[in-house]
Amino acid sequence: MTTANQNAVERYRNNFLKEVEANVEEGDMVKMCMQCGVCAGSCPLGPHWEHSPQKIFMMIRAGKREEVLSSDSMWMCTSCYNCIVRCPRQLPITHIMHGLANYAHRLGLAPKGQPTREFGTLFWNNLVKKGRVNELTLTIGHYFKDGIAAGIKTGLAMQAVGLGMVKAKRLNPMEIFGGHAVKDLKGFHAMVAKAQEIEAKKKGFTA
């Protein structure tokens, strides 16, 4: 168990709702859910959600901490915002799903090898490095995430697409050597570090 997770378990004991309210983005809105079920039919990848958002909110109230935080479901969110515009109680469902996923990721409870967890992490690290996303290293990193052999296989399958993008001047092979970046990288990095530090302190991610 990570220290952050241990601390959270000790601090909130049996009150998972309280933990979510304190540490999850927009988590204080969870208690507003009236279990109407409208959001449950809203997700584009719905059949792949083991627990719908409605069910997740119910499980939070029932204190099913392990089950919620290790769930694969939140990672199926495509950020389509269908749920938000439909919810009669105006719960920011999309953000709560992202918040839960991020919290589970930080505590080390999110499913290992979850593809969106890995891609999301890769994406963020890619953008933080230069302040802007480098689409080529992002794509390469993504296809090689399972090791070289798997990467070559997926890479080959996508090669036609990749070459087409290069020909259409929409993917720059030179970006692998750097590519676009913000000028004030030092300031940008200092700012991100500061924001991470404040957030970690607030949410108990630092021991």
Next chain:
Amino acid sequence: MAKKEYAFYPGCSSQLKASASNYLTSVNSMCEKLDVKLTEIPDWNCCGASVGYAEGGELPRLAINARNFALAETHLPGQDIVATCAACWLGSRETKERLDHTSQLMKETNEALAAAGLNYKGDVNIRHMVEVLIEDIGYDGIKKPVVKPLEGLKFAGYIGCQTNRPFGIAGESFENPKYLDQMVETLGGEAMTSYDQKVTCCGGALAFSEPEKSQKQIKDIIESAYDSGAQMLVTPCPLCQANTEVYQSEINKKYGTKFNMPVLYYSQLMTVAYGGSIKEAGLDGQLIRAEALEKICGK
């Protein structure tokens, strides 16, 4: 008419040789004809997109967006920020809303910004290019520069998610927004109003991480466009554009379909109708070439 001026936030995908560089090319051509002046926010950074949450968390995401605001406030005071990318627009608007409503987050964000020598006062206004077109230019204004109406061309208006929900364009419904159809008609083209996948999700960033699941979505989006009688898809969103264009060949392999439908930006349609060249409209950047539009350019 005085030039309209905006602080421009192009976003990562619009950069030179990035996936939506043809979007930027056509936006620039379109704005020239409409007498709109876009000044890039100096040294802008990525918005974090939607999928940045996994590692990025909340405050770091707010901070990177607020950095753009602070730069715009300092260098382009009084100008609305205009984004062309749905995710940039959404990420910025969400950040603004969160900071407006929660003084604690505003305080913490400014603490982070201070590390970069910046400060955000809370004054910016964030808009999508489509809002500028509809609200500031108006359909009459959009029509004025038309010299080559898109006669006889049939378009399915694919709006997708993030230009539509949760904020959307004022006066439009979430289920059936009509502005894109109206823009097509304004340019002399024919909008397929029976197209029923207008606001379906393309899978967004999950097209990378969950390709099979997302390609099923994309298949529905393209199939329905063919069913409606459209020759081309038109969209306001760079991720929708990339996903629906790039994966057609993969879908053909998997499902035995014969998709080969060009996917354009509204700004490309406008540039062509305004008499722009293939290059000015960014049509040379299509993976699936839009021959019918290229023909109009050559006329």
